[in-house]
Amino acid sequence: MDPHLLRTFVAVSRLASFSAAAAELGYTQAAVSQQVAALENDLKVPLLTRRPVRPTEAGRCLLDHAVPILLRLDAARADVMRLAGGPPGRLRVGASPLAATGLADALARVQASVPRLEVAVRVAARDAVAAAVAEGELDAGLVDGVVAPSDPLRLSETSPLTAISTAEDEVVVALPWSHPLARRAGLSLPDLADARWIDAPAAAAPLGDLRWVAGTDGFRAALRYDGTDLYTLGALVAAGHGLSLLPGPVAGRLAGVRAVPVTSPRLLYRTELLHGSTPPDSPVAALAATLGQRLPGAPHSPRRSSAPTP
Amino acid sequence: MDPHLLRTFVAVSRLASFSAAAAELGYTQAAVSQQVAALENDLKVPLLTRRPVRPTEAGRCLLDHAVPILLRLDAARADVMRLAGGPPGRLRVGASPLAATGLADALARVQASVPRLEVAVRVAARDAVAAAVAEGELDAGLVDGVVAPSDPLRLSETSPLTAISTAEDEVVVALPWSHPLARRAGLSLPDLADARWIDAPAAAAPLGDLRWVAGTDGFRAALRYDGTDLYTLGALVAAGHGLSLLPGPVAGRLAGVRAVPVTSPRLLYRTELLHGSTPPDSPVAALAATLGQRLPGAPHSPRRSSAPTP
C-alpha cells in the first residue's frame, strides 16, 4: 500500500493504459507493470483487467479509497510545509463566484496592513476552491452556500480546514415576474421541490444543497448553467427556464427577476473563509481578521470552528 | 511521506520515546532515528524535540493528518480484501449500547437463513464501532444517536461507509420525578441548554450531539458516566445528578425517572447500520435485509445512503 503504487494504480485506471501511465509518471512500461503487480500481490486481488485495461470490482473499491488518500497525503505535506515556511510575502486567495463579491475591499485592507504583499485571486467552483486550499495551492478560500442556521457548509473535505463564518445573508428564490408565486411575500422550500430549477453550481446554490437542507429528492434541474456570470443566470430565470436560489443582496440586483425570501425552513446563505494551519503573523491571519473574526484556537489543530458573525 | 515513516513518527510521538517506539514496532533505535530523520529531511522541518521527545508545532500538525491517513490506509486494505474474500462464514457485528437492543432478533433470523454462520457481537462506544467497521475488524455496526429528521448520524468517518437507517424513535428527556419540568407534556431543547446534564457518551446520546442539533454551546456536563449500563444511568437521573437524552422506548423502562418527549426542534433517535463494501451474498447483506432495508446501490461505491424506514 505504498502511496507510490497507489498513485500509479490511479493513473493506470484513469488512462486505461499501462504505457500511457508510464509516460505520464516518467516510468517505463515495465516498471508500471511491476508496480501494479506488486499492489495486486500485496492485496491478493486482481485490480485491473488487461486488454482492455479496466478496474475490476476490487479495483474500483480501491480507487474510491486511493484518490482521497493521495489527496490527503498531499494536503498533509502542504499543511506542514506551509506552517514551517514562515509568513510568505504573498497571499493566494480563491473564491466561489458569489463569495468573490466582498473580497476586493478586504484584500485592499490586508494589503494596506502588510507591506509588499503579492496578492493573487482565483475564482472557481466551491469544491475546487476547498480542494486547492487543502492542497496548499491557495492560502485561503471564500466559499458560500445554503445552510441551516447552525450547520457548517457541506464541503467535500479532503483534509480538515479551519472555517470561519464571514457573512450570512437571507436566502431568496429568484423567479420570473410572470411566475404564479412571484407575488408572494415569502415561500416555503418544500413547496418548490417540484418546480423547474436551474442547476447553476458555479453561480448560485448547487441543487444538492437544497436537497440536503430540505431532506428530499426533489429540486431536479430543468436546465444546467455552467457559467459563473450572474447576469446570464438572471436572464435565464427571467426567461422562465427555471428558478434559482440566491443570497438576497445579489438577487436584488438582477434585472427582470423577482426575489422572494425563503421563510421555511429557516435558512441562511453563508460565506465561510477556509484555511489550513497558519502562523499567526501570516497574511491569512490578517485576511481573517479583516473579514470580521480573529483566528480561533491553536493554528496547529485545524478543525471546523464556525461562529456566526454579529 | 512513506506510510511506514508516518507510522513510526506517530508511535514515537505517542510514546515520547524513540526506543519505546522501536520496541513496539520491532525496529532498532537506530532505525527509528533514521526514519524520523528521513521524514524531517523530506519535509525540511523538525518534527520532534529530543530530550524530552515531544512533537513540535509542525509535528503536531503532521500528527493531525497522519493518524487519519494511516487509519484510512488500513480501512482501504480491509475494504478491498473483504470484497475479494467472498462471503465469509462468520459475521462480526458491533453495536453501541442502546443500538444493541434490537440486535438479538435480527441475528437469529440471519443465522436461520445462513447455515453454519459464526456470529460475534461486540458492544462499544459509537465511534469505536464505526472505526472498527472501517478497519474491517467488524463486518457491520449498529450505531445510534440524536439527529434532525433528514440528517445522517455525525460519525467521525475514517473512511466512507454505507449507512442504512434501521430504526427511528422519539427523543425524550429523562428527568427525576421531583424536577420542576417533570410534569410537562413536552419540552423544548433550547430551554434545557442550561440545565444540569449527565454526559454518558457510552450509554445515552453524547452531549456533543445535543450541542450540534441545538446549535449552542450549552449542555455542559454536571456529571460524567462512562459506563454502558442503562439502569445505573437511570439511577443517576433519579437521584438528581442531571438529565439525560434517550430514545423513548428505552427511557420508558427506567424506574424512578420521568420521560418527557422533546417537541422542539423536531428530533429523532435514529439507529443506523454501517458496513463497508460487501458482496451481495454476504451475511452482512442478509443482516441489512433483516433490519428492514435492502443493500442500496453498487457495493463497490461506499457512500452514505440513508433512507428513513417506514
Added chain:
DNA sequence: GATGATTACGGACGCCGTAAGCATA
C-alpha cells in the same frame, strides 16, 4: 556515569531500466 538519541558502516533487499517473451486485436 547511565540512559538514550545520533552517526558510521556493511549487507540485504527492493525497485527501476533494458531486453526478451507472449498474448490479443
Added chain:
DNA sequence: TATGCTTACGGCGTCCGTAATCATC
C-alpha cells in the same frame, strides 16, 4: 503482424542492523 502487457535479469539505491559516538539528565 503489431501493439502492448509481462517476465527475466542486472545494477543501483534504500533501508535496516550492529557498533561506536555523542549529548543530556
